[in-house]
Amino acid sequence: MNLFDEDEAIYAFDSDALVTLERYYSDLSVFDALWQDLAWLSLAGRFKVIDFVYDEVVDSYKGDRGFLKSWLKKQRKYCFWETDEKAMILSQRVINENVRSGFLKPGKLIGERDEADPFLIGTLR
Known part of the structure; x- marks a missing residue:
């Protein structure tokens, strides 16, 4: 999929954006429309989450993010x-160019799981 050949915008979210949305906008009924709009964008193929971000949120995130995990699992077949x-x-080029810049968290690159940001950037280039 080439984002720049599409007629309509496609939105690719990183884990921080999703966690922030959940933290501030998941438990107030007034924000139900926000989550419904994101679900609609997902169904329309215009909301995307790369595999690394999905894994960070659904499999690896240690916080109490039950709403987000459940919501993302329901949207998986449309947004994954x-x-x-x-x-x-x-992505490897992004990592090599930024490993010492402070942009990436070295512990996540060296440890058991990868930092999702360079893979998101590599996918969107």
Whole structure:
């Protein structure tokens, strides 16, 4: 999928954006429309979450994010975006260029799980 060939905007979210949305906008009924709009965008193929972000939120996130995990699992078949080989190659370039800049968290790059940001950037390039 090339985002720049699309007629309508496609929104790719990182885990921080999703967690922030949940933290501030999940438990007030006035914000139900926000989550319904995101679900609609997902169904329309215009809301995307790459596999690394999905895994961070659903499988690895240690916080109490029951609403977000449940919501994202329901949207998975519409919003899940597999990181392809080209994105992986571009992601490695992002990592190499930024490993010492403070942009990336070295512990996440070296530890058991990857930092999702370079893979999101690589996918969107």
